[in-house]
Amino acid sequence: MLRELKSALTRCQATLWQDALGATSLMVLLIAGLHLPALI
Template sequence: MLHDLMATLTRCQATLWQDALGAACLMVLLFAGLHLPALI
């Protein structure tokens, strides 16, 4: 399983930072969406 993970990370190394940025943006949107009703 570790070998498969390393192979996958090696193949998608070019877009890995874009995927991480997208995941971070989704977490920010989720956090903001959950706290927005408390502000109103």
């Protein structure tokens, strides 16, 4: 299983940072959306 994970990470290394950035931006939007009603 670790060999398969390592192989998958090696194949998608070029887009890994883009995926991480997308996941981070989704979390920021979720947190902002949850706190928005408290500001109004």
